[in-house]
Amino acid sequence: MVRLSEDPKYGFAIGRVRALEPALMDKPRYERFIRARSSDEFTAVLAETAYARFLESGTAGVTHALDSAAEDNATFLSVYALDDWLRRFFSLPGAFRRLKTHLKVALSQGETEVTAPGEFEETGHRSIVDKVVAETVAVFARDRNPAVVDTTIDRLMQEVEMQVAVSSEFMTGYLGLHADTENLRTLVRLKAREAGEKSLAAEMEAAFLKGGTLALSSLLAAIDEPWPAVMESLAKSPPIGVGSEAFRDYLEQGRMAVTDRRSFIRMERIGREAELRYLRQARYATFGHEPLATFFLLHENELRNLRLLYAAKLAGLAVEEAQDLVAYVE
Numbered sequence: 102m103v104r105l106s107e108d109p110k111y112g113f114a115i116g117r118v119r120a121l122e123p124a125l126m127d128k129p130r131y132e133r134f135i136r137a138r139s140s141d142e143f144t145a146v147l148a149e150t151a152y153a154r155f156l157e158s159g160t161a162g163v164t165h166a167l168d169s170a171a172e173d174n175a176t177f178l179s180v181y182a183l184d185d186w187l188r189r190f191f192s193l194p195g196a197f198r199r200l201k202t203h204l205k206v207a208l209s210q211g212e213t214e215v216t217a218p219g220e221f222e223e224t225g226h227r228s229i230v231d232k233v234v235a236e237t238v239a240v241f242a243r244d245r246n247p248a249v250v251d252t253t254i255d256r257l258m259q260e261v262e263m264q265v266a267v268s269s270e271f272m273t274g275y276l277g278l279h280a281d282t283e284n285l286r287t288l289v290r291l292k293a294r295e296a297g298e299k300s301l302a303a304e305m306e307a308a309f310l311k312g313g314t315l316a317l318s319s320l321l322a323a324i325d326e327p328w329p330a331v332m333e334s335l336a337k338s339p340p341i342g343v344g345s346e347a348f349r350d351y352l353e354q355g356r357m358a359v360t361d362r363r364s365f366i367r368m369e370r371i372g373r374e375a376e377l378r379y380l381r382q383a384r385y386a387t388f389g390h391e392p393l394a395t396f397f398l399l400h401e402n403e404l405r406n407l408r409l410l411y412a413a414k415l416a417g418l419a420v421e422e423a424q425d426l427v428a429y430v431e
Contacts, residue, residue, distance in 0.1 A: 280313030289355035
């Protein structure tokens with residue numbers, strides 16, 4: 102377990118968080134959403150929760166309700182976050198989502214000189230963002246591959262987040278775990294492709310997120326290895342392997358998705374749940390920013406679960422498949 106901070110100035114905020122934690126969804130409530138037979142029934146279940154205050158009449162209000170709830174969650178954080186770095190940290194995902202949209206629109210219109218939105222001036226990262234945007238434009242001009250925007254900006258966001266959260270062992274640990282789960286997912290998706298393709302190593306390197314326990318060299322070596330060798334190496338801790346036993350089930354679900362041509366949904370859920378288990382360490386914190394950050398991220402996870410389930414209802418996804426969309430940890 103990582104060392105948790107003991108800053109007493111967060112005492113009032115923690116009391117507020119503890120009071121609100123029971124409002125988060127439990128498993129029986131999720132089960133009702135999963136088994137809802139239509140989007141109308143989904144909306145009726147949502148109307149019985151704390152989200153009712155955001156819900157407009159009719160199913161068209163569900164997306165708006167979840168968006169409003171996300172804004173409310175961000176406002177809650179901004180009110181109780183007493184450290185400037187913490188507010189900046191949680192403003193970054195939205196800023197980078199807007200950057201992706203801005204960049205994709207500019208590239209689709211054939212622009213060759215693109216600058217980052219002005220909001221990065223306020224975060225103090227304008228120079229590095231402009232540099233990466235210029236590199237992305239150059240790579241897109243050469244390869245005409247829209248995916249380069251997502252991989253490059255995701256990598257940049259991880260780097261900036263690590264810089265902003267450098268004073269928090271808890272948040273840098275969370276980012277490190279996120280890097281490992283994302284890097285392993287990239288590896289698995291590449292192994293689903295044609296073995297021996299020259300571009301696979303380059304794609305792994307382009308998508309690699311820094312900050313985790315897994316080295317890029319270990320992942321590159323695993324691309325062309327058979328699955329038993331991959332599991333032997335990455336699902337065992339040093340000195341036996343180069344990974345961790347915690348990755349075993351995650352990698353096993355990835356292997357099954359590739360070899361048995363199954364969906365990657367279960368693997369993705371297990372990766373999200375690994376991050377949720379990490380965040381749950383904050384329940385042991387008496388003071389500090391960790392419980393507030395955890396509550397915010399748990400609420401964000403809940404909103405993601407609900408969005409995925411609502412989309413599943415609209416698409417007519419089977420109950421068994423919908424169950425794998427929900428990342429939940431007691």
